[in-house]
Amino acid sequence: MPLLARMVGTPLVVEVGSGAIAALAPLLADRRISSGGHVAIAVGPGQGAQIAEVLRPQLANADISIIDEGSVEEAMALARRLRSGFYDAIVGIGGGRVLDVAKYAASISGLPMVAVATSLAHDGLASPVASLTEGGRKMSFGVVMPLAVVVDLDYVRRSAPQMRRSGIGDAVSNLSAIADWELAHRVNGEALDGLAITFARAGATAILDRTDTIDDDDFLVSLADALVLGGLAMAVAGSSRPCSGADHEILHAIDHLFPGTANHGELAGLCALFVTHLRGDAEPAAHLAGCLVRHGLPTRPADVGLTNEQFAHAVHHAPATRPDRFTLLEHLALSEEEVRARVDAFAVALDR
Ligand SMILES: [Zn+2]
Numbered sequence: 122m123p124l125l126a127r128m129v130g131t132p133l134v135v136e137v138g139s140g141a142i143a144a145l146a147p148l149l150a151d152r153r154i155s156s157g158g159h160v161a162i163a164v165g166p167g168q169g170a171q172i173a174e175v176l177r178p179q180l181a182n183a184d185i186s187i188i189d190e191g192s193v194e195e196a197m198a199l200a201r202r203l204r205s206g207f208y209d210a211i212v213g214i215g216g217g218r219v220l221d222v223a224k225y226a227a228s229i230s231g232l233p234m235v236a237v238a239t240s241l242a243h244d245g246l247a248s249p250v251a252s253l254t255e256g257g258r259k260m261s262f263g264v265v266m267p268l269a270v271v272v273d274l275d276y277v278r279r280s281a282p283q284m285r286r287s288g289i290g291d292a293v294s295n296l297s298a299i300a301d302w303e304l305a306h307r308v309n310g311e312a313l314d315g316l317a318i319t320f321a322r323a324g325a326t327a328i329l330d331r332t333d334t335i336d337d338d339d340f341l342v343s344l345a346d347a348l349v350l351g352g353l354a355m356a357v358a359g360s361s362r363p364c365s366g367a368d369h370e371i372l373h374a375i376d377h378l379f380p381g382t383a384n385h386g387e388l389a390g391l392c393a394l395f396v397t398h399l400r401g402d403a404e405p406a407a408h409l410a411g412c413l414v415r416h417g418l419p420t421r422p423a424d425v426g427l428t429n430e431q432f433a434h435a436v437h438h439a440p441a442t443r444p445d446r447f448t449l450l451e452h453l454a455l456s457e458e459e460v461r462a463r464v465d466a467f468a469v470a471l472d473r
Contacts, residue, residue, distance in 0.1 A: 129357050132236075132247060134269035137345040141273035142172060142214065142237060146179035152269060154233060155209035158182045161232075163199060163223045165189070165215035168239060168276065172214055184208070191218035193255040193262075196225035203230040210268070216240040216284070217385070221251040224264040233268040239276035241288035241344050243385045244324075246270055247352030250361050259376055266356055272345045274338065282417075283384065285335035285344070289416050290390025292347040293409060294368045295325040295354070297393035300400060301366030301448040309447055314363070317354045321363035324350035329412050367448035368393035370439035375427070377442065378435055383425040391419045395436070398467045400449055410471070421471050422464070433457070433464040 134152055141148070149155040158180040164172050166189040173185045184206065188195060203211060203226060211230075213223025214237040227234035228251075238246040245252065247270040251262045277285065299318050305311040324347030333340040354363040361369070372388035382388065390413050397406040410420055419425045422432035437460045440450050455463065 129353075130249070130266045131353060131356060132267050132270045134271070135247065135349055136270070137272040137274065137342055137349075139274045141271045142175055142239075142276065143179075145176065145212070145237065145271075148269070148271065149210070149212075149235070154235060154268065157209075159208055160184075160210050160212050160235075161186070161199075161203055161206070161208045162212045162214060163188045163219050163226075165219045167215075169215070172239075183212075188213075188215070188219045188222045191222055191253055193225070193253045193260075196222045196251075196253060197229070199223070199226040200229040203227075203232055208232060210235055212237060214239065216280075217243055217245050217252070220245060220267075221253055224251045224267065225253060225262060228264040234265060235269045236267040236271065238270070238272045238345075240280040240284045241272070241277050241341065241348060242280075242284045243288060243291040243389075244348040244351030244355075244364055246272065247349040248355045248361075248364075249352075250355055259373065261361065263360075266352075270349060270352075272349075274341060274345075277341055277345075278338070282335060283387070285341070286416050286418050287384045287386030288344050288348055289328055289335075290386035290388070290393075290413065290418050291364075292328045292344065292351060292386075293325050293412055294366075294386075294389040294393035295321040295351060295364050296329075296405065296409065297368045297396045297400075298362070298364050298366035300397070300402070302362055304449060304452060305447040308452060311447065314358045317358035317363040319354075320350045320357060321354035324348065324354070329408065332415070335416065362446070366446070367396045367399075367439065367450045370443050370446065370448060370450060371395070371436050373442040374435040374439040375432075378438060379427065379431060382427060383419065387419055387425065391421070391425060394420055395432075395464070395467055396449055398470060399453070399463055421468055423468075429464045429468055430461065433461040436460050436464060 212235040213220040371392040
């Protein structure tokens with residue numbers, strides 16, 4: 122019988138639960154990642170010192186460094202340190218920035234990477250993509266998949282509500298990204314990947330209709346699952362395609378034109394809602410808006426402090442952020458005036 126299957130690079134370990142950081146040393150040993158604890162650990166500037174405190178007694182051989190910029194330069198410096206020592210693995214503990222720096226450094230130095238997430242703000246925890254700044258600009262890089270992904274719910278529970286909400290926006294934005302991919306298939310014959318779509322959609326729909334909140338453990342577990350599934354979707358597709366369409370093009374344009382407007386997932390939800398509206402999908406748009414409103418996420422430009430004009434400017438600029446990706450924006454190719462009219466119509470529709 123022919124073996125008609127494919128191999129997908131996924132983490133060997135995925136664990137979502139309480140007490141993960143406190144039990145890190147046994148996990149590294151049990152999973153044969155590092156028996157003697159000779160690992161490099163990267164933590165963030167916020168909770169980093171406290172996490173280092175928890176780890177010291179159990180990982181006396183670990184080398185702990187603080188990551189604060191999330192830049193390529195910082196990741197390169199970390200990679201140089203990794204190459205000059207003898208480490209079994211690099212362990213990134215924190216939110217997006219630390220994990221992305223650790224993933225990039227692991228890729229360059231050829232070491233396995235363990236991602237320990239202390240927040241659920243976006244789908245980068247289990248993805249083969251790192252988002253880092255280079256020369257002041259945010260860029261995405263293909264990197265190795267983490268060998269192990271651990272979500273510590275004790276830390277997630279204590280993370281700012283805004284951070285927990287943000288992951289919801291990033292997870293549900295997959296639905297708009299998938300619609301963009303399907304459009305590219307219909308219009309340009311771009312190949313779809315059904316498995317990647319299944320993973321990305323399953324994560325999004327698991328969150329979309331939930332009535333419990335970011336203060337419930339069950340919800341946080343589902344949110345972690347959704348974000349891990351998003352990462353796996355990207356691993357299957359070999360790109361961010363299943364989780365990043367016109368919505369992410371617009372949010373990258375907002376990050377570029379109006380830095381500091383809001384965090385990744387908040388913008389992903391808002392931009393996905395706009396694109397779904399632009400697509401003319403009334404029912405999915407209402408469904409998505411219901412989810413965002415229920416969790417207190419932004420649904421209109423004014424909610425993130427942007428005027429309609431500024432938001433329209435970002436929408437018009439969005440295709441330039443990702444020249445190789447065909448989405449609804451490239452398909453419609455609206456003029457700046459047309460974009461402005463669509464943004465105004467979107468804001469009016471939301472006010473009804
Ligand atoms: Zn995202």
